[in-house]
Amino acid sequence: PYLIKASTLAKKLELNDLIASSDFFLAQTYIGQNNYKQAEKSIREGIKYASISRNNKLSKDFEGLKAQVERKR
Numbered sequence: 001p002y003l004i005k006a007s008t009l010a011k012k013l014e015l016n017d018l019i020a021s022s023d024f025f026l027a028q029t030y031i032g033q034n035n036y037k038q039a040e041k042s043i044r045e046g047i048k049y050a051s052i053s054r055n056n057k058l059s060k061d062f063e064g065l066k067a068q069v070e071r072k073r
Helices: 002-012 016-032 036-052 056-072
Strands: none
Touching (some): 016 036, 016 056
16 A cells, blocks of 8 residues: 555655556466456556656666566466
């Protein structure tokens, strides 16, 4: 719940790097819970915000998470 609140506040403040980082950790959490639908949603949003903030490392990390979800399905 705290990470979701932090992400919501980061969106209001337009802190794109923080939004992407929050989505990354949320996606990892959802993968751990086998909630792949929510993980994919967080990954899509995270890729969007990582791209906006031009964070190439985080973009690559999201691609790795995306592949992980595909393998687990």
